[in-house]
Amino acid sequence: MDVWKAAAERARTHGDVLVLAAGQPSTPAPRAVLRATKEAMDSELLGYTETFGILPLREAIAEHHRSTYGVRVGADDVVVTTGSSGAFTLIFLAAFDAGDTVVVARPGYPAYRNTLTALGCEVIELDCGPETRFQPTVAMLEALPEPPAGLIVASPANPTGTMIAPAELAALARWCDDHGTLLISDEIYHGIVYDTGLSSAAEPTSSAWETSRESIVIGSVSKYFSMTGWRLGWMLVPEGMRPALQRLASNMTVCPPAISQCAAVHAFGAEAKAELDGHVARYAANRQVLLSGLPKLGITDLAPADGAFYVYADIAHLTNDSMAWCTEVLDHTGVALAPGIDFDTVNGVHTVRFSFAGAGADIEEALDRLGRYLT
Numbered sequence: 596m597d598v599w600k601a602a603a604e605r606a607r608t609h610g611d612v613l614v615l616a617a618g619q620p621s622t623p624a625p626r627a628v629l630r631a632t633k634e635a636m637d638s639e640l641l642g643y644t645e646t647f648g649i650l651p652l653r654e655a656i657a658e659h660h661r662s663t664y665g666v667r668v669g670a671d672d673v674v675v676t677t678g679s680s681g682a683f684t685l686i687f688l689a690a691f692d693a694g695d696t697v698v699v700a701r702p703g704y705p706a707y708r709n710t711l712t713a714l715g716c717e718v719i720e721l722d723c724g725p726e727t728r729f730q731p732t733v734a735m736l737e738a739l740p741e742p743p744a745g746l747i748v749a750s751p752a753n754p755t756g757t758m759i760a761p762a763e764l765a766a767l768a769r770w771c772d773d774h775g776t777l778l779i780s781d782e783i784y785h786g787i788v789y790d791t792g793l794s795s796a797a798e799p800t801s802s803a804w805e806t807s808r809e810s811i812v813i814g815s816v817s818k819y820f821s822m823t824g825w826r827l828g829w830m831l832v833p834e835g836m837r838p839a840l841q842r843l844a845s846n847m848t849v850c851p852p853a854i855s856q857c858a859a860v861h862a863f864g865a866e867a868k869a870e871l872d873g874h875v876a877r878y879a880a881n882r883q884v885l886l887s888g889l890p891k892l893g894i895t896d897l898a899p900a901d902g903a904f905y906v907y908a909d910i911a912h913l914t915n916d917s918m919a920w921c922t923e924v925l926d927h928t929g930v931a932l933a934p935g936i937d938f939d940t941v942n943g944v945h946t947v948r949f950s951f952a953g954a955g956a957d958i959e960e961a962l963d964r965l966g967r968y969l970t
C-alpha cells in the first residue's frame with residue numbers, strides 16, 4: 596500500500612508509472628455483470644438483503660461448485676460475504692478464541708497474519724520454501740508440538756502463485772479432520788491457472804470440500820471474476836458453524852452490498868466465462884513474457900507460478916532491503932513492484948513480487964525499463 600501511494604504520487608508528478616504492484620485485474624467486471632447492474636438499479640429496491648446473501652446468488656455459487664468440482668453443494672452451504680476479506684474476519688471470529696494457534700505459510704497473504712494477531716490468536720508461520728512449492732505439508736504439521744486450532748492454505752497462493760498438489764491438499768484436509776484442526780482453504784485464485792506440472796487450464800483445480808466438508812472453502816469475485824471493488828466473496832461452511840456466523844455477520848455488516856449481489860448472479864454464466872477466460876489467456880501470455888524476460892536481467896530465482904497473476908523472485912544479489920529497492924526502482928524507472936517484506940517478514944527482505952495482471956505492453960515496457968536500470 597505504501598508503494599501504491601508512492602506510485603500514485605509519481606503518476607501525478609511524472610505521468611509514467613507502470614503498476615506491477617497491484618493484486619488485481621486491470622479489466623472491469625464482465626459485460627453480463629455490468630448489464631445486470633444497470634437493470635438492477637432500475638428494477639430492484641437494493642435495500643438490506645438476507646445476511647447470508649440473496650438466494651439466486653447462493654444458488655449460482657452452489658452450482659458453480661457442483662459443476663466445477665463435482666461436489667454436493669446447496670445454497671444453504673453458501674455464506675456470501677463482503678469480499679473474501681469479510682469471510683476471513685467472520686470465520687476467525689466464529690471459530691477461534693484469543694490464544695488459539697493458527698498456522699499459515701510464510702511467505703503468504705499478510706492479512707491472515709494481521710487479522711488473526713489483532714484478534715489475539717497466536718500465528719504460527721511455517722517457513723515454506725521452493726522444496727515444497729512454498730506450501731505447507733502434512734510433514735510440517737506433524738512436526739508441530741501440538742495440533743493447531745486452525746490451518747490456512749491458499750492454492751494458488753499469493754505472492755508465489757504456487758499450488759498444492761491435489762493429493763497433498765486431500766492429505767492436509769484429512770490430517771486436519773483427524774486432529775480437530777479447522778482447515779480454511781483460500782480458493783480465491785481458482786480459475787487462473789496455467790499449464791505447469793501441477794496445474795492445467797483444462798483441469799479444474801482441486802477444492803478442499805472434495806475431501807472434507809468440515810473445512811471452510813473461501814471464494815471471491817475479486818480475482819478470476821475481475822470484480823475487486825464490488826466487495827463480494829463467499830464461503831462454504833459446515834452446518835454447525837452457521838448459527839454463530841449468522842449472528843456475527845448480521846451484527847457486523849447486516850449483509851453484503853445488495854447491488855453487487857444482484858450483479859454477481861450473472862458472473863457465473865457462459866457469457867461471462869468466455870470473457871473471463873480471455874483475461875486468463877492474456878495473463879498466461881504476460882506470465883511467459885516475465886518468465887523469459889526476468890532471467891535475461893539476471894533475476895533467475897523465480898517461484899514456479901502455477902496460477903494467480905504473480906511472479907515471486909528472490910533478488911538477494913540485488914538487495915537486502917526489498918522496500919528500499921522497490922522505492923528506488925519506482926524513483927528511477929516509474930515501475931511499481933510489491934516488496935517481499937509484505938508477505939514474508941523474515942526472507943522477504945530479499946524478495947519481490949511482480950504482478951502480471953495488467954496489459955501485455957506494460958509488462959514489456961516494465962522489463963525494458965528495469966533492464967536499463969539494472970545494466
Ligand SMILES: Cc1ncc(COP(=O)(O)O)c(C=O)c1O
Pocket residue numbers: 618677678679680681704749752753781783814815816817823827828
Ligand atoms: C490470497 C488472498 N486471499 C484473500 C484476498 C482478499 O481478497 P478479497 O477480499 O478482495 O476477496 C487476497 C487479495 O489480494 C489474496 O491475495
